[in-house]
Amino acid sequence: MPAHRLAPLSVFYRAGETVMRLAWLLVIATIGSRSMGVPTEVGVGVVAAGLVLALVYQFVYWERYEYELTGDTFDIRSGVLSKRTREIPLGRIQNVDLRRNVVQRALGIAEVRLETAGGSETEAQLRFVGEDEAERLRDAVSRRKRGVSDDSAESEPEAELLFAVTPRELLILGVTSVDLRLLSLASVFLPVLLPSLTDRFGDPLVSFAMAAPLGAFGLAVAAAVLSGLYSITNYYGFRLSRAGSELRYERGLLQQFAGTIPLEKVQTLAVTENVLARRLGYASLSVETAGYAPGDSSGSQSAVPIAERERVFSLARSVDAFGDPDWQRPPKRARARYVVRYVSLVLVLTGIAYAVDRFTGLSYAWYYVLLGVPLAPVGAHLKWRNLAYAVCEDHVLTRAGFWSRETRVVPYYRIQTVVHSQSVFQRRRHLATVLVDTAGGGGITGSDARAIDIDADDAAALRETVHDRLQDSLTEARAVRRRRRLESITAAGTGPGPDVSPGD
Amino acid sequence: MSDGDAEPDEEAGPDPESGSDPPDGRGSEGRATRREAPDRTPRGRAATGENDRDPEPAAGNGAEANRAGTDPPGRDAEPAATTGDHSTEGSEVTPEEIDVDELTGPVRRLDPRVRYVWVLGSVVGALVLGGIAGVVGFVAFDRPLLGPAVFLFLLGLGAVLAVLRYRSWSYEVREDSLYLERGVLTHTRTVVPYVRIQHVDASRGPVERALGLATAVVYTAGSRGADVSIPGLTTDRADDLQERLKRLAIAAEGEDAV
Numbered sequence: 001m002p003a004h005r006l007a008p009l010s011v012f013y014r015a016g017e018t019v020m021r022l023a024w025l026l027v028i029a030t031i032g033s034r035s036m037g038v039p040t041e042v043g044v045g046v047v048a049a050g051l052v053l054a055l056v057y058q059f060v061y062w063e064r065y066e067y068e069l070t071g072d073t074f075d076i077r078s079g080v081l082s083k084r085t086r087e088i089p090l091g092r093i094q095n096v097d098l099r100r101n102v103v104q105r106a107l108g109i110a111e112v113r114l115e116t117a118g119g120s121e122t123e124a125q126l127r128f129v130g131e132d133e134a135e136r137l138r139d140a141v142s143r144r145k146r147g148v149s150d151d152s153a154e155s156e157p158e159a160e161l162l163f164a165v166t167p168r169e170l171l172i173l174g175v176t177s178v179d180l181r182l183l184s185l186a187s188v189f190l191p192v193l194l195p196s197l198t199d200r201f202g203d204p205l206v207s208f209a210m211a212a213p214l215g216a217f218g219l220a221v222a223a224a225v226l227s228g229l230y231s232i233t234n235y236y237g238f239r240l241s242r243a244g245s246e247l248r249y250e251r252g253l254l255q256q257f258a259g260t261i262p263l264e265k266v267q268t269l270a271v272t273e274n275v276l277a278r279r280l281g282y283a284s285l286s287v288e289t290a291g292y293a294p295g296d297s298s299g300s301q302s303a304v305p306i307a308e309r310e311r312v313f314s315l316a317r318s319v320d321a322f323g324d325p326d327w328q329r330p331p332k333r334a335r336a337r338y339v340v341r342y343v344s345l346v347l348v349l350t351g352i353a354y355a356v357d358r359f360t361g362l363s364y365a366w367y368y369v370l371l372g373v374p375l376a377p378v379g380a381h382l383k384w385r386n387l388a389y390a391v392c393e394d395h396v397l398t399r400a401g402f403w404s405r406e407t408r409v410v411p412y413y414r415i416q417t418v419v420h421s422q423s424v425f426q427r428r429r430h431l432a433t434v435l436v437d438t439a440g441g442g443g444i445t446g447s448d449a450r451a452i453d454i455d456a457d458d459a460a461a462l463r464e465t466v467h468d469r470l471q472d473s474l475t476e477a478r479a480v481r482r483r484r485r486l487e488s489i490t491a492a493g494t495g496p497g498p499d500v501s502p503g504d
Numbered sequence: 505m506s507d508g509d510a511e512p513d514e515e516a517g518p519d520p521e522s523g524s525d526p527p528d529g530r531g532s533e534g535r536a537t538r539r540e541a542p543d544r545t546p547r548g549r550a551a552t553g554e555n556d557r558d559p560e561p562a563a564g565n566g567a568e569a570n571r572a573g574t575d576p577p578g579r580d581a582e583p584a585a586t587t588g589d590h591s592t593e594g595s596e597v598t599p600e601e602i603d604v605d606e607l608t609g610p611v612r613r614l615d616p617r618v619r620y621v622w623v624l625g626s627v628v629g630a631l632v633l634g635g636i637a638g639v640v641g642f643v644a645f646d647r648p649l650l651g652p653a654v655f656l657f658l659l660g661l662g663a664v665l666a667v668l669r670y671r672s673w674s675y676e677v678r679e680d681s682l683y684l685e686r687g688v689l690t691h692t693r694t695v696v697p698y699v700r701i702q703h704v705d706a707s708r709g710p711v712e713r714a715l716g717l718a719t720a721v722v723y724t725a726g727s728r729g730a731d732v733s734i735p736g737l738t739t740d741r742a743d744d745l746q747e748r749l750k751r752l753a754i755a756a757e758g759e760d761a762v
Binding site for chain 1: 687689690696697700724725726756
């Protein structure tokens with residue numbers, strides 16, 4: 001197959017991008033030229049020269065950028081000043097993502113990203129190819145990963161629609177996805193807004209009492225509306241389908257995303273229900289592969305943004321069939337630990353409040369903070385109630401979190417390391433935490449699969465069980481692979497048969 | 505290569521544990537390495553005990569000096585010898601050719617000198633904080649002794665922590681996984697299956713180099729991959745461990761490391 005070039009239009013788009021990135025120069029140039037008495041034309045001229053330079057550079061970039069899909073690798077030759085040749089084995093490609101924003105859609109171009117497990121960044125980023133070409137590439141990569149050549153008569157596997165978001169679900173998503181982190185942002189802006197609000201009222205004390213809750217409320221509402229709108233545009237028209245051994249998704253109103261998730265590369269499934277969604281009986285499912293760097297919350301891992309709980313679990317089971325979990329709960333003494341933890345937190349806060357009252361001019365009823373003490377047992381109970389773990393036939397499941405409860409399903413086959421830890425406080429109560437690490441995303445939002453504060457003996461047993469099951473699953477996978485290789489050798493007796501890709 | 509293989513056998517001759525070995529050990533190279541497997545472990549343990557607890561005095565007396573002098577190179581030569589064997593046969597080592605039993609070992613401690621590495625590390629921290637405290641104490645409170653007091657306190661704390669940390673550390677090259685135990689305040693036990701090992705580094709900081717120590721760092725594809733490192737290994741042992749883990753990872757058929 002001949003080498004391909006990027007779409008010609010990408011030259012203009014990329015040049016435009018460069019100029020936009022340098023737009024601040026334009027601002028400085030115009031302002032500077034006016035104040036210094038230099039004619040405005042000079043500033044405009046500088047920008048025009050920049051645009052021409054960018055165009056030339058991007059043209060050379062385009063001319064020297066070639067990619068090619070060979071039988072078992074994806075090759076890229078690129079580089080304006082220093083040349084780079086990159087070969088990516090197809091078997092190692094984890095995800096193929098297409099994305100295009102509004103402008104790119106108008107131009108009919110799209111960005112293609114190929115993700116592999118190694119490295120911290122996207123392995124190959126084609127910016128940009130034509131829309132048809134992007135889809136052709138995606139299909140060709142998945143076809144070759146299956147070991148089917150381009151011109152063979154074998155047709156695309158039938159894509160079976162698993163999930164399509166309804167307007168109702170989208171609305172619920174908007175309501176439930178109110179990001180609590182935005183509220184913390186609100187608390188930052190509150191002190192800034194407050195003085196201007198206090199001026200409106202006469203008495204400063206009354207006005208403060210009126211303005212603070214009002215301001216907080218207003219900001220919370222604004223944040224909620226914004227984050228709701230954000231998730232609605234982000235997941236607009238979400239569709240998840242299954243084609244052969246791949247999941248395919250597409251979503252987005254303004255910026256459109258489409259991509260594939262190979263099922264055999266799935267590391268972890270996570271079902272998330274925040275407190276609001278739980279009340280309404282909804283949940284979301286995300287599928288983690290090793291392709292994304294830890295902490296990369298690009299959201300493309302989200303397999304089902306929102307659906308009824310039952311449906312989410314049945315979809316999760318269709319991705320990776322895990323059994324009915326027999327939840328094991330941490331012992332009651334773990335709850336006592338949280339009571340102590342929360343009470344001491346309240347006491348520390350009270351201490352701070354007292355210190356502020358004592359040493360600054362601000363005087364207020366600091367002892368009201370102590371009202372948090374009765375809340376501590378409630379919080380402890382809620383935390384404790386949501387903790388659980390389960391050992392199934394092929395998977396280990398963990399569950400944690402009250403505000404946003406996350407259930408993680410880890411196949412034994414995907415376990416990387418098992419870490420069993422016991423802090424000083426845990427040792428006093430004979431408790432321990434077992435962490436099951438996989439190559440999946442993890443990162444800031446996605447926490448690891450942990451069985452928190454379980455009995456220390458259970459933890460030691462769990463550690464060994466999980467490790468033994470991993471070894472069992474490896475032996476099993478090895479046997480399957482050998483059998484398949486043998487079959488392919490016997491099948492290849494007459495001619496060159498399809499390669500068994502290493503990732504199979 | 506055959507010298508390296510034969511030497512420990514000759515030294516082991518008078519040793520009651522392996523007294524019956526040398527006669528049939530002379531046969532073939534392949535047999536020699538395989539035969540090593542059963543008696544390796546107890547001997548390795550005895551040698552380890554000596555080396556770990558008291559490396560310097562052992563060099564002083566006669567019979568002990570012999571062992572202390574020849575054993576580490578013997579152990580060192582062993583994996584090297586097996587590598588040589590396989591590499592002459594062909595550059596590809598197939599998992600079936602590796603004898604896993606031979607590569608595993610008992611629970612091991614770190615080299616005691618690692619405590620000095622840790623103490624030196626805390627000296628730096630104590631100096632910085634003590635310096636800050638000294639300046640603040642001198643300028644703001646007119647207490648010139650505050651700085652040295654803070655320094656000594658932190659240093660003492662660091663020394664105690666280093667000793668406790670050394671005591672809490674142990675590692676074990678098990679049949680199908682590397683097992684680590686460590687931690688003073690939080691006890692941590694980590695299981696790293698060999699299949700998951702991506703690569704193993706041996707790193708040596710300046711202090712470690714001065715003391716002849718090294719750290720082995722084991723990388724996995726997991727999100728907390730670089731967390732697994734074993735400090736306080738003698739240079740020989742670090743190389744040995746690196747080689748062993750490499751071979752064990754091959755033996756584990758790491759086709760599916762992710």
